[in-house]
């Protein structure tokens with residue numbers, strides 16, 4: 093039954109890659125935040141010279157995109173944290189429904205998966 097669990101070294105590799113993904117996402121998040129801060133600064137100065145209606149419109153669009161991206165990064169970071177917790181708890185990479193190991197490819201894509209592809213598909217039906 094040893095093939096039902098991940099070895100310590102395999103888990104260490106997953107952990108390292110999840111931490112890396114999380115760090116990249118945190119960097120992206122702070123870049124987006126910097127950009128929106130700039131937009132907000134520009135926005136407040138624009139309102140004094142309110143002749144740039146078109147610019148204000150595209151700024152607004154860019155702000156919405158930035159918020160959307162921040163939301164996405166934020167969710168991603170939470171997922172990575174969840175995956176790290178699962179490693180600590182020993183529930184990482186094992187299907188909570190049938191108990192088999194979740195495929196490596198799937199875990200690399202979705203590290204916080206708690207179900208194997210089969211069970212996930214079945215739960216959709």
Ligand SMILES: [Zn+2]
Nearest residue numbers: 187190208211
């Ligand atoms: Zn399963």
